[in-house]
Amino acid sequence: MDTPIKKHVLLAICGGIAAYKSAELVRLLRKKGLDVRVVMTVSAHEFVSPLTFQALSGNPVHLQLLDAEEENAMGHINLARWADVVIIAPATANTIAKCAHGLADDLVTTLFLAATCPLYMAPAMNQSMWNKAITQDNISKLESYGVVFIGPDSGHQACGEVGYGRMAEPADICQRVCEHLTVPMMAQPKISALAGVKVLITAGPTREHIDPVRYITNRSSGKMGYALACAALKAGAEVSLISGPVNLAEPVGVDFIQVETAAQMYEAAMARAADVDIFIAAAAVADYTPSLTENVKIKKICDQTSILLNKTQDILAAVALLTPAPFTVGFAAETHDLETYAQDKLRKKKLDMIAANWVGRAEGGFDSEQNALEVFWQNGRTSLAMASKTVLAEQLINSIATRFNEKKSRS
Numbered sequence: 001m002d003t004p005i006k007k008h009v010l011l012a013i014c015g016g017i018a019a020y021k022s023a024e025l026v027r028l029l030r031k032k033g034l035d036v037r038v039v040m041t042v043s044a045h046e047f048v049s050p051l052t053f054q055a056l057s058g059n060p061v062h063l064q065l066l067d068a069e070e071e072n073a074m075g076h077i078n079l080a081r082w083a084d085v086v087i088i089a090p091a092t093a094n095t096i097a098k099c100a101h102g103l104a105d106d107l108v109t110t111l112f113l114a115a116t117c118p119l120y121m122a123p124a125m126n127q128s129m130w131n132k133a134i135t136q137d138n139i140s141k142l143e144s145y146g147v148v149f150i151g152p153d154s155g156h157q158a159c160g161e162v163g164y165g166r167m168a169e170p171a172d173i174c175q176r177v178c179e180h181l182t183v184p185m186m187a188q189p190k191i192s193a194l195a196g197v198k199v200l201i202t203a204g205p206t207r208e209h210i211d212p213v214r215y216i217t218n219r220s221s222g223k224m225g226y227a228l229a230c231a232a233l234k235a236g237a238e239v240s241l242i243s244g245p246v247n248l249a250e251p252v253g254v255d256f257i258q259v260e261t262a263a264q265m266y267e268a269a270m271a272r273a274a275d276v277d278i279f280i281a282a283a284a285v286a287d288y289t290p291s292l293t294e295n296v297k298i299k300k301i302c303d304q305t306s307i308l309l310n311k312t313q314d315i316l317a318a319v320a321l322l323t324p325a326p327f328t329v330g331f332a333a334e335t336h337d338l339e340t341y342a343q344d345k346l347r348k349k350k351l352d353m354i355a356a357n358w359v360g361r362a363e364g365g366f367d368s369e370q371n372a373l374e375v376f377w378q379n380g381r382t383s384l385a386m387a388s389k390t391v392l393a394e395q396l397i398n399s400i401a402t403r404f405n406e407k408k409s410r411s
Contacts (some may be wrong), residue, residue: 007181009036010083011114012108013053015043017158018090018124018167023048025089025170026056032178037062037079039107041095062107080114085177088112090124090167092286093135100138100149118180118258131385136370140388149391150176162353163385164395195236198276200326201229202269202283202315204244206262210307211294218284221371224248224331224371225282227393229254232280235397240276242268244283262286262312271318273319278404279326281316284333288312317349325350326405332356333362346376353377353403355396377403 013022020037028037038053039062050061062079066231080086086094088108097131097411099121103108113117121142129135130152139149203225207215221345222243229241229251240255242265250256259265273279288309298305320328330351332342335358342356355373372386373396384395 001060001400007034008082008084009034009177009181010079010086011036011038011057012088012111013040013048014088014092014095014108014138015039015041015047015092016090016092016124016167016410017047019044019047022089023052023056025173026053028174029055029169029177032174034178034181035059037082038081039111041106041108041186051304054123065109069127072240076151077114080111080116083115083117085118085120085180086115086119086291087122087173087177089120089122089173091121093123093129095123096123096135096138096142098120100141115207118152120173121148121405122168122315123152123165124167125152125165127157127160127161127165127385130163130165131387133370133386136386136388136391139391140370143388143390148176154395164387164391177247193352193405194232194278197237197278197401197404198240199232199237199278199280200240200242200269200272200276201225201232201280202242202244202265202285203229203247204248205284206244206265206286208262208289208312209293210290211296211298213297216285216286216288216290218246220246220284222248222283223389224393225280226251226283227389228371230390231393231397232278234394235401240272242272242283245286247289252365262289262315266313266315266318269315270318273326274322276326277401278329279319280329280400281319282410284404285315288310314349316351326406327352327400329400330354333358333359339376342374342376346378352399352407374401 011026013019026036036057038057040050044141049351050063053061096313098109099112103368104113134409140272150173152164153166153168154164155166156162157165204222205218205220207217226248233239233253245260257268259268265283289312291308291310316330328351330345332345332354334341334356337357338358342354346354353375355375357371357373370386370388371392373384373392375382380398384392
């Protein structure tokens with residue numbers, strides 16, 4: 001049995017069919033020696049009785065924003081200060097939206113604003129609600145404030161539909177919280193999908209210099225590549241990230257290599273690709289570079305001018321041609337005929353997988369916090385619906401891990 005440590009977990013339960021899973025979550029947290037207190041929205045106790053959570057937690061369940069039985073009638077403040085961690089599970093689309101916009105009209109949302117400890121959310125909702133752009137915007141906003149999302153999972157839903165939106169399993173939520181609180185886990189940890197696997201990722205744009213003050217580049221923010229690095233790290237991989245110039249913080253725990261030009265990215269990738277298991281080319285590498293870079297600033301004298309461009313080296317194709325080659329994943333950003341171009345790139349460059357997305361549209365793509373992907377491999381494909389790039393990266397890494405492990409088992 002784990003050694004009791006009596007750290008404080010505040011579990012907030014919102015109204016949804018997944019509320020029944022929260023009873024198992026309370027049981028697992030208590031089994032780890034944690035002191036659990038439960039708060040519920042009004043709609044939550046229409047799904048599961050507060051008495052259930054009182055019996056499982058050993059503490060009264062809090063339902064009202066203003067509790068006259070509290071000494072100072074400030075129950076929400078007292079609970080927020082008591083907690084070492086707050087978990088909202090299930091977190092409905094409604095509660096996520098209210099928290100993202102700073103609304104506090106019930107006990108759960110008021111606790112969210114009052115809490116100074118780490119905050120976790122385990123979303124649960126219909127797959128269409130999860131995929132809605134406004135929901136993903138709300139999630140991205142909360143992530144930027146430091147909220148950690150656990151799940152959701154994909155599968156059959158109570159409404160009969162299939163997709164992402166199922167609340168993560170209580171055991172997974174418990175494990176994440178216990179890792180944060182450094183509580184020893186009784187069971188052996190689940191083997192990560194990419195445990196011990198070496199992954200090399202390229203991210204961001206390149207800059208191809210014309211003169212000391214001008215360069216050719218593109219709109220890539222690097223967000224997808226950085227999210228993939230974090231997701232691969234979370235899946236147990238040893239991650240190296242080669243990044244072009246972006247305005248993003250260096251991910252903690254990765255081997256980080258900063259480059260600027262396409263030639264520098266090529267050299268960095270080729271120096272490492274032979275020693276990795278998986279190569280993911282998420283960078284938007286310039287296809288062409290000026291044949292001549294001026295040493296001084298070009299003056300605006302002529303009405304017209306021209307710049308001769310040379311094709312850059314194809315990093316993705318070069319890695320795929322290595323013997324032996326790593327499991328190679330490409331990206332394709334397209335404005336039209338997405339599937340045709342993606343399938344053609346997959347075949348011609350002899351890739352294992354390719355992830356294609358639309359650009360130049362209202363949602364997703366460059367500069368956006370969210371995206372959607374069509375993923376192709378030989379004799380297979382899957383669609384990843386519009387989601388935050390953090391969520392999308394985890395989904396894509398899971399798909400890559402599945403294909404990689406299948407290929408490895410056949411070797």
